[in-house]
Amino acid sequence: MDVRNKTIFFAHALIDGQLVDDVEIHVDSDGRIQNIATNRVKPATFAIDLRRHVALPGFVNTHSHAFHRFLRGRSEIGKSAADTFWKWRDNMYGLVADVDKEKIYEYCHTTFTEMLNSGITSVGEFHYVHHSAERFDLDSAVIQAAIDSGIRLVLLETLYERAGFDSPPIHPIQERFISTLPEFLSNFEKLRKSTKHPRVTIGVAAHSARAVPFETIEKLLDYAQTIQVPFHIHLEEQPKEIADCQKEFGGSGPSDMILSKMRVDQTFTAVHATYTPSANMQKFAKLGANVSICPCTEGYLGDGIPKINDKLDISFGTDCNNRIGFLEEMRWACFSQQMLNNSRSVSGLSPNKLLRFATQGGARSLGLTNTIGSLKIGEFFDAVIFSLDSPVLKFTNSSEEIIDSIVLSCGNREISHVFVSGRDRKT
Numbered sequence: 001m002d003v004r005n006k007t008i009f010f011a012h013a014l015i016d017g018q019l020v021d022d023v024e025i026h027v028d029s030d031g032r033i034q035n036i037a038t039n040r041v042k043p044a045t046f047a048i049d050l051r052r053h054v055a056l057p058g059f060v061n062t063h064s065h066a067f068h069r070f071l072r073g074r075s076e077i078g079k080s081a082a083d084t085f086w087k088w089r090d091n092m093y094g095l096v097a098d099v100d101k102e103k104i105y106e107y108c109h110t111t112f113t114e115m116l117n118s119g120i121t122s123v124g125e126f127h128y129v130h131h132s133a134e135r136f137d138l139d140s141a142v143i144q145a146a147i148d149s150g151i152r153l154v155l156l157e158t159l160y161e162r163a164g165f166d167s168p169p170i171h172p173i174q175e176r177f178i179s180t181l182p183e184f185l186s187n188f189e190k191l192r193k194s195t196k197h198p199r200v201t202i203g204v205a206a207h208s209a210r211a212v213p214f215e216t217i218e219k220l221l222d223y224a225q226t227i228q229v230p231f232h233i234h235l236e237e238q239p240k241e242i243a244d245c246q247k248e249f250g251g252s253g254p255s256d257m258i259l260s261k262m263r264v265d266q267t268f269t270a271v272h273a274t275y276t277p278s279a280n281m282q283k284f285a286k287l288g289a290n291v292s293i294c295p296c297t298e299g300y301l302g303d304g305i306p307k308i309n310d311k312l313d314i315s316f317g318t319d320c321n322n323r324i325g326f327l328e329e330m331r332w333a334c335f336s337q338q339m340l341n342n343s344r345s346v347s348g349l350s351p352n353k354l355l356r357f358a359t360q361g362g363a364r365s366l367g368l369t370n371t372i373g374s375l376k377i378g379e380f381f382d383a384v385i386f387s388l389d390s391p392v393l394k395f396t397n398s399s400e401e402i403i404d405s406i407v408l409s410c411g412n413r414e415i416s417h418v419f420v421s422g423r424d425r426k427t
């Protein structure tokens with residue numbers, strides 16, 4: 001279904017954070033929203049019949065490694081205590097060993113298609129496996145897979161300089177990730193100039209404080225701020241990263257170092273921040289930094305639960321993509337905090353707030369505010385559509401019940417259409 005140059009009537013749509021009734025949305029030839037009218041009289045006939053449907057802004061996934069999806073079925077959950085995050089990482093390195101352009105394209109295309117079917121219309125792909133036959137030859141395969149699948153992509157080109165804080169010998173697999181900052185930036189500039197597709201933009205990432213020294217992290221962050229692209233970094237996902245850093249830097253952890261030495265602003269996204277101290281989470285909130293949490297992956301890997309606060313700009317990521325269900329990410333972000341605090345009201349988390357994180361929060365983290373994230377005139381019509389006639393949503397009456405039921409009761413099955421720039425990409 002293609003709704004460009006068409007007007008669609010929805011039973012309800014989420015406008016300015018509120019579910020409103022009887023909404024007509026007109027989409028222009030570029031796939032942007034040209035007009036929105038609310039409380040309309042139902043037309044006598046429908047060119048496109050979505051009169052029993054609810055439109056929400058498409059979900060924005062701020063942290064993915066698409067190829068990790070191909071580790072499914074190898075969780076080793078429940079086996080010996082040694083089967084930790086680090087053991088999982090060894091399995092992942094096994095997958096990378098023979099990756100080439102064709103394989104990375106196939107991995108990404110499959111995963112991006114699955115994301116679209118779960119309502120994710122934009123993805124920030126944290127891409128660090130760059131090299132196979134030639135230097136950085138895998139980057140263009142990721143971009144092509146996104147273009148062909150129909151998803152909107154922010155390619156987060158990721159710098160990986162070393163194997164750990166005390167620069168241990170490089171693992172042979174890590175050779176596929178590694179580059180120096182000058183080589184990385186030269187490739188980044190070329191990629192940025194040559195990428196002209198309307199659904200693709202490029203940002204930067206430092207893999208982590210263990211893989212990139214702080215002086216380079218600072219240079220890369222400065223660079224991102226100068227050219228106004230998003231900057232992401234894996235931060236404090238595991239206690240070992242903090243302990244190794246503290247050993248090297250007189251008791252300071254990665255978030256202490258970044259907050260004390262760098263100019264953190266809304267360009268910056270900390271991914272995970274699982275063990276980041278509360279005081280530093282408050283500082284991130286005050287500086288307008290983003291935090292991308294990946295609850296299903298953090299549960300799957302046994303990482304932990306971040307110390308969020310009610311001022312924090314949060315978004316969600318599917319990270320290892322073992323299960324792609326964005327409504328599950330939202331629920332587990334809420335449930336894990338509720339269990340941790342023995343409360344049903346933590347940091348103002350409500351179905352509406354979770355939806356805001358999943359849409360506008362994601363757009364903010366990926367540098368796409370006013371481009372996507374809301375159903376608003378001028379933004380692209382990226383939307384996820386639910387049918388009120390699905391068994392799960394039957395008998396919901398008020399707007400509040402519909403939002404509550406979508407976020408807390410629905411799954412991928414209840415999603416009927418997924419529009420990106422006005423074209424339905426659900427398969």
Ligand SMILES: [Zn+2]
Pocket residue numbers: 063064065126234271319
């Ligand atoms: Zn990650």
